[in-house]
Amino acid sequence: MSGAGAPDQRPVDCHDLRVAIVAASWHExxxxxxxxxxxRAMRDYQVEAPVVVRVPGAFELPVVAAALAGQGYDAVVALGVVIRGGTPHFDYVCRAATDGLTRVALDHATAVGFGLLTCDDDEQALDRAGLVHSREDKGYEAASAALVTAQTLRKVRSRTA
Structure with a gap:
């Protein structure tokens, strides 16, 4: 498990961003x-009213993220978990979700926080989930990345306007 090399980023004021969190339901x-x-990241970055939308699983993240990006959200945080099993289903779902979320970001020029855990077992997922005994908090990290990227996109757009 990585965790090393993460940037030391302090929260910035993002109160004026429209943000949505789209989260899968599997692995409660x-x-x-x-x-x-x-x-927690939304509170730290002063996002006032993030919208939370739940979907059945990781495969459904991109289509809902695209709909939210199309409604003008400045950032969409996509959260899910896929745990490897004994069939190629893991590979198909991980690829589809990853490629789909990448398309959302590029097609809509919208910040997309990638919080899709792709784990070999339950232990790895729990260790990244931001729980009391977890070593990492990937939900916080994905939200933070999306918010900072949305601020960066805003600055880039204001320079070209």
Whole structure:
């Protein structure tokens, strides 16, 4: 597990950003930790009213993220978890979700926080979920990355206007 090399980023004021969190429902304990981490980041970055939308699983993240980006959200934080099983299903879902979220970011020029855990087992997922005994808080990290990117996009756009 990585965790090393993360930037030392202090929260900035993002009160004027419209932000949505789209979160899968599978693996409830892990997902609750990821959503809690993302919402903690929203508070730290002063986002006033983030919208939270739940979807069945990771495969559904891109289509809902695209709909939210199309409604003018400045940032969309996508949270999910896929745990490897004995079939190629893991590879298909991970690829589809990753490629789909990348398309959302590029097609809509919108910040997309990538909080999709792709883990070999439950232990890895729990260790990244931002729970009390977790070593990492990927929900917080994905939200932070999306917010900072949204601020960067805003600055870039204001320079070209």
């Amino acid at each position: 304990q892990v997902m609750n930790g990821l959503v809690d981490g993302a919402q």
